[in-house]
Amino acid sequence: MPGLIAPSDYSQEPPRHPSLKINSKEPFNAEPRRSALTQSYITPVDFFYKRNHGPVPIVDDLERYCVDICGLIENPKKLYMRDIWMLAKYSVTATLQCAGNRRTAMSKTRKVRGVGWDVAALGNAVWTGAKLADVLELVGIPKLTSTTQMGGKHVEFVSIDKCKEEKGGPYKASIPLGQATNPEADVLLAYEMNGEPLNRDHGYPLRVVVPGVIGARSVKWLDSINILAEECQGFFMQRDYKMFPPSVDWDNINWSTRRPQMDFPVQSAICSLEDVQATKPGKVKVRGYAVSGGGRGIERVDVSVDGGKTWVEASRFQKPGIPYVVDDIHSDKWAWVLFEVIVDIINSTEIVAKAVDIAANVQPEKVEDIWNLRGILNTSWHRVQVRVGHSNM
Structure with missing residues (x-):
């Protein structure tokens, strides 16, 4: 897309704090030491866990960068950063947590697949940007709408990020339209984190923040927003991040029997x-x-x-x-x-x-x-x- 590049290799990764505990180098996944995590209520950006599925995208032209809003709507639109900056600016303090937080301890019971996170695959930050409910009004979707006139019921977020699980395609996820259009749900298109522009690891120049929901739905490096009749059919919605009982293993799993995980438990x-x-x-x-x-x-x-x-x-x-x-x-x-x-x-x-x-x-x-x-x-x-x-x- 214009202005935003998803590199094919890891040669242009951003700098990271040397104290992070690295769980995977390529793609880069890391968390802070647990003793550092709760030293402050607001997690410093350097110590906020890094969760990536591929090489970190690069912005080469912020002026040309835009997000396409399309799908089951009457008036598709290209949204530039200047359009988003003109909308009302909100700050929401929210904790993002990887669904795999504390996976290492679970693996000690029986082996599991996934990045070996300890207890620090989460962080608490002040996210600032435009409410998604305001953005969707720009394409004719009123607040508190659960179905568009054309039958749209879900909002899909597509990243520029390319990942092997999608066979080189983009990372994507969705939330229900009713949540996206509810101002009280505080879903943001965020461009700042802790009062500073997002850094590359955390989605610069624009990401989604869906409070109260597993981090996998807060898509970074936003490329497009699609209004769909059904939930996103991407890998991370349909073949990952679903909760199965202990009796299910890789020989008898049926992904279609479970809904994508949204809220995280206590x-x-x-x-x-x-x-x-x-x-x-x-x-x-x-x-x-x-x-x-x-x-x-x-x-x-x-x-x-x-x-x-x-x-x-x-x-x-x-x-x-x-x-x-x-x-x-x-x-x-x-x-x-x-x-x-x-x-x-x-x-x-x-x-x-x-x-x-x-x-x-x-x-x-x-x-x-x-x-x-x-x-x-x-x-x-x-x-x-x-x-x-x-x-x-």
Whole structure:
């Protein structure tokens, strides 16, 4: 497309922070160290996880760059950056999470396929841009529309990104039209991240941000927007990112029996301690994140220092100095909540965290119960082993 190039190789990749934990070099997939992740409520761009399916696209002419809006609409349109900049500008604080977050731990139960993410394949950022609901009004689709006059019911986002799963074709995904045209859903065509223009890894010059939904639907390097009668038929909608029961394996899988995953379930993880942590007897800080999909706030985070026999409630917070209250006007509904509690540790033990959202959804206890062959949505209780060393008196 004009102004945006998808390179055929990895020779022009952008620079990345040297502290990132690299899970795949080509394509580049990396996450921060867990101890760095929850140091701030807003994740610095350098430490925001990188999820790519191919070489990172390059903008060679921002003036010529445009997005085609087409499909089941009467007035197709080419949208240039200057058109998007003229629309009302919104900022939404939202956590994006890869569906494969915590896949490595799930793979320890039974092997799964996919990038081996630890607990940091997510981040919380301030995304700024135009609301998709306003953009769609430019082509005659009113707000709160679930079906166009020509029968469109889904909005497909197509990237310039080329990936092997699509046999060299573009990455693409879709969301229901009713979600896209609802201003309260806060779906953005974003051009800024944390107050700065998007960098290349995160979709420069323009990406979709779909809050409360797995990151796979927030398409980067936007090429076109198509209004469709049915959901996107791309690989990552139809043959990936679907939740199967533990009984399904690669010999008996039938992709058509499951819907594409959208909202992510309630999730939490401890970030102040490694999987196996050595410490001295005494007070230990347990700190981490909790988040739920669909804009559901976090009602509670429970922490256990005896492997789940007894529990204490952790404090929850978002912005410094402002108490976190679910559904309060000062709380960010699409964003994670950080939690913290100081516990006394005398002997070696297992520390566990689990979160509860406002719909009373709670993380499942055992990873075995939610194991699936693609290793997505590992939301089981997060466990770390603490090894206490007693020095000689």
